[in-house]
Amino acid sequence: MAHQVHIDVDKLDGLLAPFDSTSAPGFAVGVGLKGRPVYRRGVGLASIETSTALSPSIRMRIGSTSKHFCVLALMLLKEDGLLSLDDSPRLVLPELPAWADDMTIRQLMAHTSGMRDSLDILMLSAPPSAPIAADEQFKMLCQTKSVNFLPGNGWSYNNGGYVLLSMIIERLSGAPLGEFLRERIFLPVGMVDTMLRPLDTDLVPNSATLHVPDLSGGWRRGVMGAPVGGEGGIVSTVDDMLRWLAHMSTPRVGSAESWAEMRTPAASHGYGLGLMMGTYRGLSTVHHAGGVIGGSCQMLKVVDCDLDVIVISNGRNALDLYNLVDAIIDSCVADLPVIQQDTVGAVATGTYYSKNSGRVLKISENNGNPFMMINGMTLPAKRDRSGAYSVSIMPTDIRVMPDGPDFETLNAIEFERTDRLERVHPPASHSEKKELFGEYKSEISELFAFINGNVMRVSGVNGSQDYTLEQIGSDIWMATTQSFFPMLVTLEVSESGILMSSGRTARLHFKRQ
Known part of the structure; x- marks a missing residue:
């Protein structure tokens, strides 16, 4: 069924009105139709510190939306005859442990490799703002002995895999990642304001500040301590991203075969190679979101209508961003099916x-x-x-x-x-907690845990942070940090120590010392 698309500027302005503030960060929004920009606007502040207004031409972090640019760079190297997607990453990065022999570059792109996520492990021991050397994630991966799951036997979003992919691009091309992206992708498409920005402390003209809410109701700077590459290091503008979305309809960079591979789902939920295929109210979509410390992004193409939407935030709630993207589609596309109402009844709390x-x-x-x-x-x-x-x-x-x-x-x-x-239910008696007291060492040389009473301290190369322990069942604990970027892990008691799991780390073993 062909859907009518109508761009009502007043309606779109109305969707942005609640975020049009002179004292808070905001959103930069762009809408394109059949390759032409039809709406572009910024609301809120690019910087609370300087009271600079946000606009569609200001550089902003796009976070993990960067991933499909990283994949396309590898596709170009494949077209150059320098790699196969079914090569082991160890062919290019021989320093990796033997577990990398059985996984492929394609699986790193698709998050099906099963390898540990170095960024997630870093955040066990310090908040993401903690500074760390550029090579530390790779060194950490070279020390790991275990994996989350066997290659191809699951799916887990993995920034560490894209750290490796970024290194593969640099080693095979002989150029820094930022230079390769600029010369082979950004400039040929006319994205003159788009670039790789590894650190938030790098001085980049015409850039929005990232903001995170503090505990007093104000704001603080959002800063990522680890240098970021193909996993999430690109800054762009709404105007450049509209150019890119138009290019995706009729690509000039990358072969038709390369784009078809990127858009072929490698998992049952629709994730391909750096891009997500999905549906919204019966419409086929291609998209990828991104999140950074103090910002978020959603890039989405409604394939059936050739409607493009880009929304970037420098501090607004990510749920507001996703809801705004949905509302923009609802406003522009007519005759969408009614949203199915949730079933009512008792919740399995x-x-x-x-x-x-x-x-x-x-x-x-x-x-x-x-x-x-x-x-x-x-x-x-x-x-x-x-x-x-x-x-x-x-x-x-x-x-x-x-x-x-x-x-x-x-x-x-x-x-x-x-x-x-x-x-599970917490036991009536918490006497078992004494069995946890002590020091534990992981398979990674400088990653330790020390438990004393209700507190667990995890220490690593980038610092340390404390967790509050809560027993949720026999031999099962939940631990949370009390920082502006809360981290939650679960602990299972094993014969030789504890097994620590987080959002992207499965049962990392810590041996009692």
């Missing part, structure tokens, strides 16, 4: 644990609406007619189905695999 995978999942309720804590993040959940819960904000096809009317067990179905979880 509680904390659930899988003995098989170590997964901990928490379902809560607020004003009758279900929320699901998954990978350490609490997100709004939807419930379909079968009673299954799902989330739409993050890339996963997980469906959580209560197994019986008492909600004592759940089945989490994700990527065509079923994981059985049982409701």
Whole structure:
């Protein structure tokens, strides 16, 4: 069915009106139709410090939206005859451990390699703002002995994989990543304001400041301590991203075969190679979101209508950003099907644990609406007619189905695999906590944990941070930090120590010393 597209500037202005502030960060928004910009606007401040207004021509971080640019760079090297996507990364990076022999460059692109995520491990021991040397993530990966899962046997979003992909580009091309991206991709498309910005402390003209809310109700700078490459280091403007979205319809950079591979789903939820294929209210979409410390981005193409949407924030809530993108599509496209209402009824509230995978999942309720804590993040959940819960904000096809009317067990179905979880309860006596006291060392040389009372301190090359422990079941603990960027991990007691899991790290072993 062909859908009518109508751009109503007043309606779009109305969607942005709640964020048009002279005292808070905001959004830069662009809409394109059939390759032409039809709406571009900024609301809020580019910098609270200088009271500079945000505009579509100001450089802003696009975060993980950078990933498909990184993939395209590798596709160009493939077209040059310098690599195969089915090569092991160890062919180019021989320093990697033997676990890399069985994984491929394609799996790194698709997040199906199963390798540990170096960025996630770094954040175990310090907040993401902690400075760290440029080569530290690679050194950490070279020290790891275990993996999250066997290559091709699962899907887990992995920034560390894109750290390796960035290094592969540099070694094969002989050029710094930023130079390769500029010369082979950005300039040929006319994206003159787009560039790689490894550090937030780099001085880049015409740039918006990143903002994070502080505990007093004000704002502070958002800064990423680790240098960022193809995993999320690009800054661009709304105007340049509209040029890029138009280019995606009729690419001049990259062959038709390369773009077809990028847009072929490698996982059941639609993730391809640096791009996500999906649907919104019956419309086919290609998109990739991005999040940084103090900013977020969503780049989306409605394929059926050749409608392009780019929204970038320098500090607004990411949920507001996703809702704004949806509202823009709703405003522009006519005759969309009615959104299916959630099923009502009792919510399966509680904390659930899988003995098989170590997964901990928490379902809560607020004003009758279900929320699901998954990978350490609490997100709004939807419930379909079968009673299954799902989330739409993050890339996963997980469906959580209560197994019986008492909600004592759940089945989490994700990527065509079923994981059985049982409701857990904190024991009446917390005397077992004494068994946790002591020091623990991980397989990574400088990553330690020390537990004393209700506090666990994790120390690494980039610093240390304290977690508050909460026992959620027999031999199972939840630990959270109290920083502006909260980190949540779970601990399972093992015979020789503890197994630590976070959003993108599965059962990293810490041996008791």
